[in-house]
Amino acid sequence: MTDADVAIVGYGPVGQSLAILLGRLGWRVVAFDRQPELYPLPRACHLDHEAMRILQAMGIADAVHEAIVPAREYLLLRADLSVLSDLPRGWRTPTGWEASYHFFQPDIEGIFDRAATSTPGVRIRQGVEVRTIESTAQEVVLTVGAPGSPGTETVRATFAIGADGANSFVRRALGIGEEDLGFEATWVVNDVEVHEGRSLPDVPDTGQVLDPAQPRHMAWLGGRHYRWEFMLSPGADPVQAAAPEAVWPTLSRWVDPSTADLLRSAAYTFRSLVADTFRSGRVMLAGDAAHLMPPFMGQGMVSGMRDAATLAWMLDLVLRGSAPVAFLDAYTRSRRPHVLAFIRQSMEVGLLVCETDPVKAAARDRVLAAQIETPPPFQPAVTAFVGDHPLAGTIAVQPRIANRDGRLLDDVLGFRFALLSPAAIDVGADVAAALRRLGAATAVIRPRGSAPSEGDLVEADRRFTDWLAASGADWVLVRPDGYVATAGAGAESLEESLASLWGEIAVAA
Numbered sequence: 001m002t003d004a005d006v007a008i009v010g011y012g013p014v015g016q017s018l019a020i021l022l023g024r025l026g027w028r029v030v031a032f033d034r035q036p037e038l039y040p041l042p043r044a045c046h047l048d049h050e051a052m053r054i055l056q057a058m059g060i061a062d063a064v065h066e067a068i069v070p071a072r073e074y075l076l077l078r079a080d081l082s083v084l085s086d087l088p089r090g091w092r093t094p095t096g097w098e099a100s101y102h103f104f105q106p107d108i109e110g111i112f113d114r115a116a117t118s119t120p121g122v123r124i125r126q127g128v129e130v131r132t133i134e135s136t137a138q139e140v141v142l143t144v145g146a147p148g149s150p151g152t153e154t155v156r157a158t159f160a161i162g163a164d165g166a167n168s169f170v171r172r173a174l175g176i177g178e179e180d181l182g183f184e185a186t187w188v189v190n191d192v193e194v195h196e197g198r199s200l201p202d203v204p205d206t207g208q209v210l211d212p213a214q215p216r217h218m219a220w221l222g223g224r225h226y227r228w229e230f231m232l233s234p235g236a237d238p239v240q241a242a243a244p245e246a247v248w249p250t251l252s253r254w255v256d257p258s259t260a261d262l263l264r265s266a267a268y269t270f271r272s273l274v275a276d277t278f279r280s281g282r283v284m285l286a287g288d289a290a291h292l293m294p295p296f297m298g299q300g301m302v303s304g305m306r307d308a309a310t311l312a313w314m315l316d317l318v319l320r321g322s323a324p325v326a327f328l329d330a331y332t333r334s335r336r337p338h339v340l341a342f343i344r345q346s347m348e349v350g351l352l353v354c355e356t357d358p359v360k361a362a363a364r365d366r367v368l369a370a371q372i373e374t375p376p377p378f379q380p381a382v383t384a385f386v387g388d389h390p391l392a393g394t395i396a397v398q399p400r401i402a403n404r405d406g407r408l409l410d411d412v413l414g415f416r417f418a419l420l421s422p423a424a425i426d427v428g429a430d431v432a433a434a435l436r437r438l439g440a441a442t443a444v445i446r447p448r449g450s451a452p453s454e455g456d457l458v459e460a461d462r463r464f465t466d467w468l469a470a471s472g473a474d475w476v477l478v479r480p481d482g483y484v485a486t487a488g489a490g491a492e493s494l495e496e497s498l499a500s501l502w503g504e505i506a507v508a509a
């Protein structure tokens with residue numbers, strides 16, 4: 001008997017998300033972090049609509065929603081702060097949430113922590129470092145102890161996750177290498193709280209100042225919290241540049257020490273790295289331990305939360321005995337190309353923003369100013385454990401369900417596979433068995449105004465119905481993480497598609 005089904009190394013937002021998801025699925029989780037308390041300072045500041053869907057699965061979407069603000073503008077600005085162009089943030093998302101939100105991290109980390117500590121089966125061990133980790137054929141053996149003390153304890157878990165940040169001990173202990181995609185820029189990040197009663201500065205939700213003399217960033221994080229960042233020239237001393245006496249003059253247009261507190265100033269080198277594999281034996285990497293990207297699309301923490309959601313359902317299948325351990329290779333295959341797409345896109349935006357050559361910057365500005373339409377939202381598809389239907393790997397539409405108090409579909413069905421169709425499908429014994437093995441829910445979803453049979457769901461509008469019809473499908477199988485596994489028309493195609501997905505699992509064995 002192991003001490004835990006899953007040991008998680010690192011208790012930041014990604015480790016917390018995974019602990020909550022696995023605990024809610026009924027698994028025994030232990031999470032270690034060498035810090036005795038939650039990190040008190042803000043780092044991430046952006047969540048997107050997919051992260052909100054994952055928060056639904058964690059049972060904290062409403063609580064987090066209370067603590068965050070929609071971030072509908074992402075402006076690319078000239079040095080004089082006039083608008084050059086913008087990125088899409090106000091679009092209608094498939095999940096039913098706003099495309100983007102900003103937050104002050106300490107406001108939401110407490111919500112994550114309370115959810116983790118109150119989930120049955122989840123144990124949090126802060127102030128405990130992991131010193132060794134070994135993956136054997138049967139289990140993972142970790143030795144842990146309090147930092148600075150010689151005492152050690154052995155912990156055995158069926159699986160372990162390294163969610164221990166960019167300098168991951170777990171990644172290094174497993175000997176997993178990283179690919180460097182070559183982005184490197186050092187910026188000073190400043191978090192500011194405006195004094196109560198003071199007027200709030202005029203700052204866009206997100207503003208990137210494309211000034212070749214010094215690229216800058218500013219954002220409203222909600223309430224009285226703001227972030228200003230500026231890029232350092234090569235050779236500049238990051239310690240001096242992050243000292244308050246150097247930072248305040250850069251903020252003087254908006255705030256000064258009589259109107260605001262500087263909560264944190266720190267120099268960071270933004271980089272672009274991806275681990276060669278996200279799995280070694282029974283250990284998987286998640287979050288910054290597996291990938292790092294420049295922050296310009298606000299996708300760092302969101303990508304880590306996607307890792308947690310994918311890992312949660314894949315580990316659940318394996319722990320339940322429905323898939324072999326080797327199926328966890330699908331985790332790397334599902335997450336690595338997807339996060340690489342975000343790293344590359346973040347680098348592309350970063351290269352636009354960080355241009356310091358005035359001639360190239362002027363050419364860039366001409367192109368941006370001539371752009372008539374906002375580019376489409378960047379939503380890459382996942383490409384592993386999905387079928388070959390055009391919808392496969394894309395984000396499934398999540399309707400509100402009128403005859404379930406207007407709740408979002410995932411809240412009605414739970415964090416599980418779901419076979420959805422606009423009319424009942426007559427499934428044979430093989431399909432029924434495959435759906436049972438997946439732990440799938442089945443639901444008939446009818447458009448607003450139709451008369452439901454008993455048990456049918458009625459959507460609040462026609463979004464789901466129209467989405468499915470537009471692709472010629474009459475059923476869709478949605479993964480617990482919200483991506484379409486596969487879709488098709490007719491009971492026969494359902495049988496073939498499920499057989500092919502199970503084939504992928506069988507090949508793993």
Ligand SMILES: O=C(O)/C=C/c1cccc(O)c1
Pocket residue numbers: 046071074100205206217219229295296297298299
């Ligand atoms: O996506 C956002 O809203 C924020 C992005 C961003 C850009 C530059 C620097 C950051 O720390 C965040």
